[in-house]
Every structure is written in C-alpha cells, then in structure tokens.
Amino acid sequence: MPRYVIERELPGAGKLTKDELRQVSQKSCSVLNKMGTGIQWVESFVNDDKIYCVYNAPNKEMILQHATEGGFPANRIEEVRNTISPVTAE
Numbered sequence: 001m002p003r004y005v006i007e008r009e010l011p012g013a014g015k016l017t018k019d020e021l022r023q024v025s026q027k028s029c030s031v032l033n034k035m036g037t038g039i040q041w042v043e044s045f046v047n048d049d050k051i052y053c054v055y056n057a058p059n060k061e062m063i064l065q066h067a068t069e070g071g072f073p074a075n076r077i078e079e080v081r082n083t084i085s086p087v088t089a090e
C-alpha cells in the first residue's frame with residue numbers, strides 16, 4: 001500500500017497540550033474507524049506551526065476524505081517513493 005506524508009499547517013501546534021493532542025488523535029481515529037481498513041495512520045510529528053503525518057492509503061483521495069471529515073488541514077500530500085536510513089549505507 002502506498003505511504004504518504006501529509007503536511008498540516010496548524011499555527012501554534014507545538015503549544016498544544018497533551019489533552020488537546022489526545023482530542024485531535026481521538027477525532028482522527030474516530031474518522032479512520034468509520035472509513036474502514038483501507039487507510040492507516042502510522043505516526044505524526046509536531047513542530048511549532050505544523051504537524052507532519054505519515055499514513056498508508058491506497059490514494060491521495062482517501063487522505064483528503066479523512067482530512068475533510070475530520071476537519072483537519074491537509075496543505076500538502078506527498079507519496080513516499082522510497083526510504084533511506086543509516087542501514088542504507090551498509
């Protein structure tokens with residue numbers, strides 16, 4: 001299944017409390033549960049003004065559907081073509 005990185009512009013994201021992050025996570029999971037098994041949230045990275053999310057999904061349209069139904073921004077969606085890590089150097 002293709003993997004995507006989603007850039008979500010969210011001013012002040014780095015100042016969200018643990019409880020606020022939990023609420024966002026619960027909303028995302030609720031929408032994902034309604035959508036079925038075709039899409040999977042892998043993890044997200046929060047910085048000062050953006051959240052970068054990694055998802056497995058069959059296409060960008062499914063990610064946009066999740067964003068729309070959840071009320072989340074999805075300012076940029078990029079398909080991951082390959083991955084590298086320190087192991088790649090071996």
